[in-house]
Amino acid sequence: MELLPTIWFVAIAVLWTGYLFLEGFDLGVGMLMKLFARNNTDRRVLLNTIGPVWDGNEVWLLTAAGATFAAFPLWYASLFSTLYLPLLAVLAALIFRAVAFEYRGKVDSERWRNRWDWAIAVGSFVAAFGIGAALALTTTGLPLNENGDRVGGPMSWFSGYALLGGFGVVAFALVHALAFLALKTDGDVRHRARRWFVRLVPFAVLPMFGWMVSVQFLSGKPWTWALVAAAVAAVVLAWRLARVGSEGRAFSALGAFIVCATASIFGAAFPVVIPSTIDPAFNLTISNASSSDYTLGLMSIVAAVGLPLVIAYQSWTYWVFRRRVSAAHIPEAHGFLPAIAAKVMIPKDNTPATSTRPGD
Amino acid sequence: MDALEIARWQFGITTVYHFMMVPLTIGLGLVVAIIQTIWYRTGKPEYLRMTKFWGKLFLINFIMGVATGIVQEFQFGMAWSEYSRFVGDVFGAPLALEALLAFFVESTFLGLWIFGWKQLKRGVHLACLWIAVIGSVFSAYFIIVANSWMQHPVGVEMVDGRPVMTDAWAVFTNNTALVAVPHTLFGALAVAGAFLLGIAWYHLWRRRHDGIDVVGNDGKLVPGEAVIPGRDKTDYTVWMTSLRIGAVVAMISFAGTAITGDLQGKLMFEQQPMKMAAAEAACHDGTGFSVLSVGNLGATNCDDIVAVIEVPGILSFLAKGDFTTEVKGVNSLLGEYKEKYGTHLPDNPLYGERAGQEIQYVPVMEVTYWGFRMMIGFGGIAAFAALLALWVTRKGIVPESKWLMRLAVLGILAPFGANAAGWIFTEMGRQPFVVAPNPDMNGIDQVFMFTAAAVSPGVSAGELMTSLVVLTAIYAALLVVEVKLLVKYIRGGVASAMPELAHAQDSADHHDKNDDGAGPGKSGDDVLAFAY
Numbered sequence: 001m002e003l004l005p006t007i008w009f010v011a012i013a014v015l016w017t018g019y020l021f022l023e024g025f026d027l028g029v030g031m032l033m034k035l036f037a038r039n040n041t042d043r044r045v046l047l048n049t050i051g052p053v054w055d056g057n058e059v060w061l062l063t064a065a066g067a068t069f070a071a072f073p074l075w076y077a078s079l080f081s082t083l084y085l086p087l088l089a090v091l092a093a094l095i096f097r098a099v100a101f102e103y104r105g106k107v108d109s110e111r112w113r114n115r116w117d118w119a120i121a122v123g124s125f126v127a128a129f130g131i132g133a134a135l136a137l138t139t140t141g142l143p144l145n146e147n148g149d150r151v152g153g154p155m156s157w158f159s160g161y162a163l164l165g166g167f168g169v170v171a172f173a174l175v176h177a178l179a180f181l182a183l184k185t186d187g188d189v190r191h192r193a194r195r196w197f198v199r200l201v202p203f204a205v206l207p208m209f210g211w212m213v214s215v216q217f218l219s220g221k222p223w224t225w226a227l228v229a230a231a232v233a234a235v236v237l238a239w240r241l242a243r244v245g246s247e248g249r250a251f252s253a254l255g256a257f258i259v260c261a262t263a264s265i266f267g268a269a270f271p272v273v274i275p276s277t278i279d280p281a282f283n284l285t286i287s288n289a290s291s292s293d294y295t296l297g298l299m300s301i302v303a304a305v306g307l308p309l310v311i312a313y314q315s316w317t318y319w320v321f322r323r324r325v326s327a328a329h330i331p332e333a334h335g336f337l338p339a340i341a342a343k344v345m346i347p348k349d350n351t352p353a354t355s356t357r358p359g360d
Numbered sequence: 361m362d363a364l365e366i367a368r369w370q371f372g373i374t375t376v377y378h379f380m381m382v383p384l385t386i387g388l389g390l391v392v393a394i395i396q397t398i399w400y401r402t403g404k405p406e407y408l409r410m411t412k413f414w415g416k417l418f419l420i421n422f423i424m425g426v427a428t429g430i431v432q433e434f435q436f437g438m439a440w441s442e443y444s445r446f447v448g449d450v451f452g453a454p455l456a457l458e459a460l461l462a463f464f465v466e467s468t469f470l471g472l473w474i475f476g477w478k479q480l481k482r483g484v485h486l487a488c489l490w491i492a493v494i495g496s497v498f499s500a501y502f503i504i505v506a507n508s509w510m511q512h513p514v515g516v517e518m519v520d521g522r523p524v525m526t527d528a529w530a531v532f533t534n535n536t537a538l539v540a541v542p543h544t545l546f547g548a549l550a551v552a553g554a555f556l557l558g559i560a561w562y563h564l565w566r567r568r569h570d571g572i573d574v575v576g577n578d579g580k581l582v583p584g585e586a587v588i589p590g591r592d593k594t595d596y597t598v599w600m601t602s603l604r605i606g607a608v609v610a611m612i613s614f615a616g617t618a619i620t621g622d623l624q625g626k627l628m629f630e631q632q633p634m635k636m637a638a639a640e641a642a643c644h645d646g647t648g649f650s651v652l653s654v655g656n657l658g659a660t661n662c663d664d665i666v667a668v669i670e671v672p673g674i675l676s677f678l679a680k681g682d683f684t685t686e687v688k689g690v691n692s693l694l695g696e697y698k699e700k701y702g703t704h705l706p707d708n709p710l711y712g713e714r715a716g717q718e719i720q721y722v723p724v725m726e727v728t729y730w731g732f733r734m735m736i737g738f739g740g741i742a743a744f745a746a747l748l749a750l751w752v753t754r755k756g757i758v759p760e761s762k763w764l765m766r767l768a769v770l771g772i773l774a775p776f777g778a779n780a781a782g783w784i785f786t787e788m789g790r791q792p793f794v795v796a797p798n799p800d801m802n803g804i805d806q807v808f809m810f811t812a813a814a815v816s817p818g819v820s821a822g823e824l825m826t827s828l829v830v831l832t833a834i835y836a837a838l839l840v841v842e843v844k845l846l847v848k849y850i851r852g853g854v855a856s857a858m859p860e861l862a863h864a865q866d867s868a869d870h871h872d873k874n875d876d877g878a879g880p881g882k883s884g885d886d887v888l889a890f891a892y
Contacts, residue, residue, distance in 0.1 A: 051471070051474075051892050053471060055467035056464065059459060061430075063456065063463070065433055065434065066455045066456035066457075066458065069451075069456065070453045070455060070456035071456070073447075073452055074448070076437045076448065077441035077448070079437065080441065081437060084816075085827075087434055087438055088826070088827045091430060094427065095430070095838070096834075098423055099427050102420065102423040103841065106845050106849075107845070148441075149441070149816070149818030150819070151818075153820070154823050291525075292525060295449050295453055298525070298528050299456060299457075302457060306457075306460045306461050310464045310468075313464075313465075313468055314464070314468055317468055320479050339595075339853025339855060339856070340563075
């Protein structure tokens with residue numbers, strides 16, 4: 001077994017775990033903009049819990065994709081070209097969602113805000129679903145030929161696993177966001193989020209378990225089965241902690257669940273990166289899809305320095321913005337008086353005896 | 361159009377669009393960081409206002425660069441899977457490093473800057489912006505290292521038909537990249553310079569138009585105040601200072617692009633002689649630079665192109681630094697290329713319908729010839745306009761002419777045009793190669809890839825057309841939204857980015873206040889300095 005490709009398989013699994021853990025809650029908060037928030041103040045509370053961090057969270061996706069390109073070019077090429085249309089949907093969703101966060105508050109109009117709220121909610125849903133589906137398919141199989149290209153039409157990648165993965169990530173993101181809101185907000189939003197979490201979490205993790213168990217049946221190992229059991233324990237723990245009002249620990253326990261879940265899934269799939277449903281001989285594995293040891297070695301050195309640094313300063317961001325946000329902290333939407341308006345008020349104290357131009 | 365052509369159009373459209381947001385992000389980020397530094401050191405209120413106002417426009421634009429950047433990273437795999445397989449070992453690394461070392465820094469520290477006005481100490485807050493800006497410069501470096509490898513492959517050897525990295529130092533210090541990085545950064549600053557200049561000019565013009573500032577008989581401007589938040593005497597200083605910073609930045613950056621562009625040109629005459637010959641529409645070997653050439657530039661046979669106005673010696677100067685060395689024209693290069701890289705595309709299914717076709721080594725000359733001239737022309741116009749603007753406003757007065765104001769605003773577009781033209785020139789000029797062969801390296805001359813072989817074999821033309829239409833439609837709609845928002849906030853003036861000015865209106869001493877309401881937390885309730 002090659003050491004460097006194995007390290008990079010683990011690294012990419014770690015990047016996806018980081019992505020699902022971090023962007024998991026901000027995707028969920030996005031969906032909750034329409035499902036949970038009751039008025040504009042609620043929505044602004046929700047938005048401002050993720051405001052300073054969502055963009056940094058999304059970079060975990062870019063890094064996972066970039067690292068896949070660099071470490072396993074054949075995995076990257078086959079996965080992204082095979083899932084052309086679903087990834088197009090993910091791209092469109094991420095574009096709208098990002099722009100919506102920034103532009104929503106820039107015009108003080110109910111219609112304007114409502115449109116961007118929908119962009120955030122639908123964008124978050126489509127992105128979560130698409131990425132969940134893509135990850136489920138790379139761990140369960142795609143119709144690849146010997147060159148790693150898709151056999152069949154634009155939708156031939158579809159399987160039930162795509163639905164399990166899609167709904168798995170969507171539902172996880174929703175409850176993860178509820179746990180996050182219970183931890184990060186105060187007042188009504190906090191208590192409702194906790195109640196919703198307690199009620200929903202037992203069901204919300206089911207599709208993700210479906211995906212986990214499917215991968216175990218396809219290619220599981222004893223230790224990855226053990227991780228499935230650990231994931232069950234983590235969810236039960238999260239549920240119990242939330243019930244007694246221990247919000248921080250409940251959030252951490254659900255975080256432990258996603259770590260166990262991705263570890264069990266990627267661990268079971270290892271060393272295959274995409275099984276071919278056409279012929280197992282066409283499987284892409286860490287050996288036949290990887291870059292040279294030279295490239296992997298170089299990247300290992302950079303990542304060994306860079307990744308801990310990223311984790312350090314991102315943690316610092318969460319520390320800086322550690323305080324709970326509540327409705328009381330949300331300032332009035334400022335309708336500003338445009339400097340250049342149709343009608344200009346006459347200057348107060350600017351009338352020199354003679355001027356080249358009378359004030360109009 | 362077949363899959364290849366659609367995929368190329370998509371890459372072109374999405375990249376040129378992305379690169380409207382990127383130079384403004386890099387250039388304006390740097391300028392805002394400098395302005396905030398001046399505020400930090402002097403405490404002058406106009407610099408705080410400038411930081412807030414230009415920072416607001418910076419953010420409205422930044423998010424578009426982020427959103428459209430994701431498309432770039434995904435579409436290599438989606439639409440160009442054969443390319444990704446071929447180059448992944450060497451091309452993927454700078455992309456991954458860009459995400460790991462630059463994007464994380466940019467996004468995290470910009471979040472701290474936006475939301476941390478009160479949570480962070482002033483110095484730390486300023487440092488966050490600088491770190492984010494330096495992140496964006498690193499991002500430019502990594503992506504240009506990747507691009508430069510496509511222009512000039514180095515540091516690899518072929519193993520089983522694919523280039524494998526053997527010398528990372530060579531890849532990351534590729535001389536093509538080392539000159540392209542400063543060229544691109546100066547290009548970005550040129551965009552920021554014209555942006556500041558045009559908008560500041562508009563505000564100064566408008567203050568006179570609205571009768572707030574008047575020129576006395578002694579020819580001196582008397583700044584006044586209107587009963588509108590932010591339109592006080594400090595406001596005049598905000599715009600006049602912005603105008604001057606913008607003009608100086610525009611001129612420095614033009615000088616920078618000219619110097620680095622000259623170095624780049626000399627390298628490119630060695631590394632991609634056909635691109636430069638096509639940029640000149642030069643059929644025959646010679647020394648003259650064409651000011652105007654007519655004829656059928658689109659033809660593959662370039663014999664009917666006539667240089668109407670030609671300056672002898674200049675082409676040799678661009679290529680070699682003297683006035684006499686003959687520079688090879690298209691006709692003599694064509695023979696060399698055919699001999700080295702073949703006359704026909706291989707009979708390989710990867711080339712689809714194009715397998716076995718004759719290779720067109722001459723890029724579309726209409727694009728290379730005019731792209732090259734538009735880049736230089738727009739850049740020069742912007743710099744000249746900046747010089748003129750400085751001179752005209754030397755007494756602190758912007759003329760009342762509406763047309764001059766319109767020209768100043770229109771001038772914002774010139775450096776955007778120069779940036780786009782430069783990239784279109786260099787990317788189209790590389791054709792028919794997606795990875796151009798490196799002629800001066802012994803042994804790795806065979807590391808090249810034809811664009812015709814790069815597209816995803818498993819993706820249908822219909823899928824590509826879908827994404828082309830969807831992305832173009834989204835981009836067009838969002839451009840309208842972005843420009844509308846920018847215009848709204850520009851017309852809103854400083855108060856649009858500093859609502860606290862509206863409340864400060866009553867206080868008599870607001871000219872003397874150093875921090876206009878910003879600064880580290882005064883009250884324990886300030887959870888957010890800024891709220892969505």
